Amino acid sequence: MRFTPANRLAAATVAVATATLVAVASPAFAHVTVQPGTAAQGGYTAVAFRVPDESDTASTVKLEVSLPMDHPMASVRTQPLPGWTATLEKSKLDKPLKAHGQDITEAVSKITWTADAGTKIAPGQFQEFRVSLGALPTDTEKLTFKALQTYDDGNVVRWIDEAKEGQPEPAKPAPTLTLTKADAAGDHHGMTASQDQAKTAEATSKAGGTDNAARTLGVVGIVVGVLGAALGVMGLRRKSSAS
Structure with missing residues (x-):
């Protein structure tokens, strides 16, 4: 398979986008x-x-x-x-x-x-x-x-x-x-430890899920934008070569 400059540019762009995705996502689990x-x-x-x-x-x-x-x-x-x-x-x-x-x-x-x-x-x-x-x-x-x-x-x-x-x-x-x-009811002290934990875990799960989803969508948007730019450059180069 013959790699044109445009192909190499696209490959490099994908590599950078992938590295960016990994770099942003990894620290949350480390x-x-x-x-x-x-x-x-x-x-x-x-x-x-x-x-x-x-x-x-x-x-x-x-x-x-x-x-x-x-x-x-x-x-x-x-x-x-x-x-x-x-x-x-x-x-x-x-x-x-x-x-x-x-x-x-x-x-x-x-x-x-x-x-x-x-x-x-x-x-x-x-x-x-x-x-x-x-x-x-x-x-x-x-x-x-x-x-x-x-x-x-x-x-x-x-x-x-x-x-x-x-x-x-x-x-x-x-x-x-x-x-x-x-x-506000002031009855939190009457909750058992397990009830307290379950209530806290539910609230944390909702908040954490929203935050993680927002981060993921943001990263995906960046990656899609970079890939779109690369494909646009490839299309312009092909058009220029054809003319």
Whole structure:
């Protein structure tokens, strides 16, 4: 098959468009994140820290998550995960928390999951580490959980950077849980943890679906525009050659 300059231009354009699509779509799946990403203030919820393995050659064998001590929570519990050992560290509080009529003088400040022998998150895989939290604070709109991801080759990825309004997302953003106002009826505290989680997951799914769809359509539009321009150039060159 003989490749004309126009053919080579079209091929190069397709390659650039494909690379652009991959570059835009990939980062959304690469970060350590909190799932679901929202919960109601003042309530209890269950979340999962979703950890993808980004290395082509090494496996993840440890995850350390620091809880925000400027907004401590009285109840922090991990869900058993086969093959992983969870360790909770507590820190003294400057100001005691009130929970069920009692003063709480210390709270969980760090959770470490360590892989047992023969367990790992291999390249191309991900794992979720589930935790129940509460009561969530009512005086902030987000909780930031700084995380360290350790690979079996000794490499440590620090997911600790906080996003700032008006600036691009950092390369290694810390997992963030967005807190929303409790419902107007004021009965959010009466919800069970599972009900709270289901309600939060539904809202997050709708919001996330809309956002992802908008991004995808935007990227597809860019790719179609680039391909259309390339085809237009090819048509002009053919017309010029024929005349």
